[in-house]
Amino acid sequence: xxxxxxxxxxxxxxxxxxxxxxxxxxxxxxxxxxxxxxxxxxxxxxxxxxxxxxxxxxxxxxxxxxxxxxxxxxxxxxxxxxxxxxxxxxxxxxxxxxxxxxxxxxxxxxxxxxxxxxxxxxxxxxxxxxxxxxxxxxxxxxxxxxxxxxxxxxxxxxxxxxxxxxxxxxxxxxxxxxxxxxxxxxxxxxxxxxxxxxxxxxxxxxxxxxxxxxxxxxxxxxxxxxxxxxxxxxxxxxxxxxxxxxxxxxxxxxxxxxxxxxxxxxxxxxxxxxxxxxxxxxxxxxxxxxxxxxxxxxxxxxxxxxxxxxxxxxxxxxxxxxxxxxxxxxxxxxxxxxxxxxxxxxxxxxxxxxxxxxxxxxxxxxxxxxxxxxxxxxxxxxxxxxxxxxxxxxxxxxxxxxxxxxxxxxxxxxxxxxxxxxxxxxxxxxxxxxxxxxxxxxxxxxxxxxxxxxxxxxxxxxxxxxxxxxxxxxxxxxxxxxxxxxxxxxxxxxxxxxxxxxxxxxxxxxxxxxxxxxxxxxxxxxxxxxxxxx
Amino acid sequence: xxxxxxxxxxxxxxxxxxxxxxxxxxxxxxxxxxxxxxxxxxxxxxxxxxxxxxxxxxxxxxxxxxxxxxxxxxxxxxxxxxxxxxxxxxxxxxxxxxxxxxxxxxxxxxxxxxxxxxxxxxxxxxxxxxxxxxxxxxxxxxxxxxxxxxxxxxxxxxxxxxxxxxxxxxxxxxxxxxxxxxxxxxxxxxxxxxxxxxxxxxxxxxxxxxxxxxxxxxxxxxxxxxxxxxxxxxxxxxxxxxxxxxxxxxxxxxxxxxxxxxxxxxxxxxxxxxxxxxxxxxxxxxxxxxxxxxxxxxxxxxxxxxxxxxxxxxxxxxxxxxxxxxxxxxxxxxxxxxxxxxxxxxxxxxx
Numbered sequence: 067x068x069x070x071x072x073x074x075x076x077x078x079x080x081x082x083x084x085x086x087x088x089x090x091x092x093x094x095x096x097x098x099x100x101x102x103x104x105x106x107x108x109x110x111x112x113x114x115x116x117x118x119x120x121x122x123x124x125x126x127x128x129x130x131x132x133x134x135x136x137x138x139x140x141x142x143x144x145x146x147x148x149x150x151x152x153x154x155x156x157x158x159x160x161x162x163x164x165x166x167x168x169x170x171x172x173x174x175x176x177x178x179x180x181x182x183x184x185x186x187x188x189x190x191x192x193x194x195x196x197x198x199x200x201x202x203x204x205x206x207x208x209x210x211x212x213x214x215x216x217x218x219x220x221x222x223x224x225x226x227x228x229x230x231x232x233x234x235x236x237x238x239x240x241x242x243x244x245x246x247x248x249x250x251x252x253x254x255x256x257x258x259x260x261x262x263x264x265x266x267x268x269x270x271x272x273x274x275x276x277x278x279x280x281x282x283x284x285x286x287x288x289x290x291x292x293x294x295x296x297x298x299x300x301x302x303x304x305x306x307x308x309x310x311x312x313x314x315x316x317x318x319x320x321x322x323x324x325x326x327x328x329x330x331x332x333x334x335x336x337x338x339x340x341x342x343x344x345x346x347x348x349x350x351x352x353x354x355x356x357x358x359x360x361x362x363x364x365x366x367x368x369x370x371x372x373x374x375x376x377x378x379x380x381x382x383x384x385x386x387x388x389x390x391x392x393x394x395x396x397x398x399x400x401x402x403x404x405x406x407x408x409x410x411x412x413x414x415x416x417x418x419x420x421x422x423x424x425x426x427x428x429x430x431x432x433x434x435x436x437x438x439x440x441x442x443x444x445x446x447x448x449x450x451x452x453x454x455x456x457x458x459x460x461x462x463x464x465x466x467x468x469x470x471x472x473x474x475x476x477x478x479x480x481x482x483x484x485x486x487x488x489x490x491x492x493x494x495x496x497x498x499x500x501x502x503x504x505x506x507x508x509x510x511x512x513x514x515x516x517x518x519x520x521x522x523x524x525x526x527x528x529x530x531x532x533x534x535x536x537x538x539x540x541x542x543x544x545x546x547x548x549x550x551x552x553x554x555x556x557x558x559x560x561x562x563x564x565x566x567x568x569x570x571x572x573x574x575x576x577x578x579x580x581x582x583x584x585x586x587x588x589x590x591x592x593x594x595x596x597x598x599x600x
Numbered sequence: 601x602x603x604x605x606x607x608x609x610x611x612x613x614x615x616x617x618x619x620x621x622x623x624x625x626x627x628x629x630x631x632x633x634x635x636x637x638x639x640x641x642x643x644x645x646x647x648x649x650x651x652x653x654x655x656x657x658x659x660x661x662x663x664x665x666x667x668x669x670x671x672x673x674x675x676x677x678x679x680x681x682x683x684x685x686x687x688x689x690x691x692x693x694x695x696x697x698x699x700x701x702x703x704x705x706x707x708x709x710x711x712x713x714x715x716x717x718x719x720x721x722x723x724x725x726x727x728x729x730x731x732x733x734x735x736x737x738x739x740x741x742x743x744x745x746x747x748x749x750x751x752x753x754x755x756x757x758x759x760x761x762x763x764x765x766x767x768x769x770x771x772x773x774x775x776x777x778x779x780x781x782x783x784x785x786x787x788x789x790x791x792x793x794x795x796x797x798x799x800x801x802x803x804x805x806x807x808x809x810x811x812x813x814x815x816x817x818x819x820x821x822x823x824x825x826x827x828x829x830x831x832x833x834x835x836x837x838x839x840x841x842x843x844x845x846x847x848x849x850x851x852x853x854x855x856x857x858x859x860x861x862x863x864x865x866x867x868x869x870x871x872x873x874x875x876x877x878x879x880x881x882x883x884x885x886x887x888x889x890x891x892x893x894x895x896x897x898x899x900x901x902x903x904x905x906x907x908x909x910x911x912x913x914x915x916x917x918x919x920x921x922x923x924x925x926x927x928x929x930x931x932x933x934x935x936x937x938x939x940x941x942x943x944x945x946x947x948x949x950x951x
Contacts, residue, residue, distance in 0.1 A: 299781050303938065547670070
């Protein structure tokens, strides 16, 4: 007992300390390095020259406003679509649920730029709608801030959906069952269910906000001026690392404000209900047909429409087959899977540490995660090169750098998602385990992880999809030769006809969806297992 | 996630681990396996479109047995690209050779000390105007900045002859250019400022703005907009237009200002990277890229790039170099104007 007691504390310290150290090395250090570079001017002098132009001009303020509106709009739309779907999946039983879930997740697999292209093929001046109706109906709206909001909102709603479903499965259905005795379903949903999942929904909304404000491809394509353009120009047109990083500060500040606002509104409200998830209350009982119709409508509009528009533009299956590269596909699937697994492991530890932190610094930890996540991918990529490209280290120049790029970019978002999941697990579970003599590690593996397994699955899927589609950082650090599918796609897009572009896009989407479809077919329904976890 | 699912995921990962992971061992231009010896390999960063450059590098591999580790670039508006990678790697270079498809990137890298001088014997026959006097870059196989127009919508005498035609009010809302802050368009606008002077160039772009010019994310998008009839004409590169011509689309190209300032010529540029880990192999690859054989291959391919040396057969659809008036350019001076021009154009074109 004494021997076991000696290692009880150090196991937690070692595990969490290692996760924090890796987070600092992989995620924080590249950003901090680049921030240091931002204080060096193009003439080599240290100073604030790169910051002189920020926030001052009307143009910069307009760009900030556009960026904030784009982020807020996309986040709101994604939540409005995704959150109800997540509740639907968690609280009703209808046929082909697994298959329909895959269909609903599909837009997240489509890279935002490709999604923008697809919507142009539909709503552009000579797109499908213009051809059907004989004149241009939608192009003015397509090429606008509203069009960009819809494109990104539709692309990112699966994040809200997966997060909400994972959170709702943690809510004890007996609360809702009791409420249904005295209140109608709508009231129960609004006054019981939704407040209990709100923090996770807010975390997902924040993730979508950050993804939207740091997105460049869609605003560029749809001719919307946003602040990411300034960062991009500083790199692409001016080759000035310091100025580019300084340009990213307003973006990081916007993310910080959004994160602080989310903390203020949601706070540290207790989410947990009872010891086990239990079965969900049948809030949508008797509505199976409507549920299926709604789901099919969303799939048709948000997933099938853009994919079919791309396929129509591709024209022939031969083009799609020719666009594929076995090596690139294998690399992408393997590296994304390794990256997602490592990200999830570290994210679970960091999320646990954040959720169980008792100091006031826990809110600060959230904000640090958000700011790091908001850092433009090129800033991260250049920072990684600066840190890892050292003579004799042997890591730079290999495929490991691609995985490191994934970790650097996506550990923060997964840690945020899993922190929200861990907060749903009562600490009394661990306290009871400790009283029974279980060490921290045993308690973490045998009690905490099983309680958040749906959240872990959702986090893994999100990490996989984000890693699979990542380009900005990986193109800077990927080794020579056939690397990942997005790199192949974008290097070939450069001078290809739109049919080839569409074929490459369809290939990337199909390859990205395939492992998720396999996982979806394997995974069983959670309700009985969740009940047995109690 | 139940234990069965977990086991299946582990099985999938294990299968992936055991599968011959060819990307780890093989780093060829084609991604295939090759010889392991470091003396038999060379690393090149390529900004010229992959669809055109990859066959050239594959041919070099087959001819010499040297493994070519190639890193390709995206369109300039999709990612910040290889020039930034080269600058970031300057303290511990990974690449031996840099092959660019336009002058700006190369000249920025030269100014930042990322290139090394090498005067290749393969450059014999290339006119001096396309070679750096200090040897930091050598030009070969060029593209031209042209006006692309839709032949169904623009007929006969209305066909554009000068870039000033884009400012003609009869084409209001029917013209497009790629974002002038990036790529070959940034070179083109910088060249215009160097040629016309600031006042005249500012005036030209103000007129374009008043004429409702659409700013597209890239040259290929300009081509697609014209091809689909969303606009009637635009500025782009010869290889972009050729893609549409080969696809039998209703487009044609006009070499602008034949009787005026001439059309801007953009050569490919190849350079040795400063501190290249395999400088000897890099020099040999540069010699090959500057050979008449490569100019001929690039001319025959869909790149339709114009040989700079005489006596090499040019591409179909494109007039030979001695048949039109190219803009007289100091590439260094034009590239040096890019940063300043980008800042001037932002308020003029509301970028």
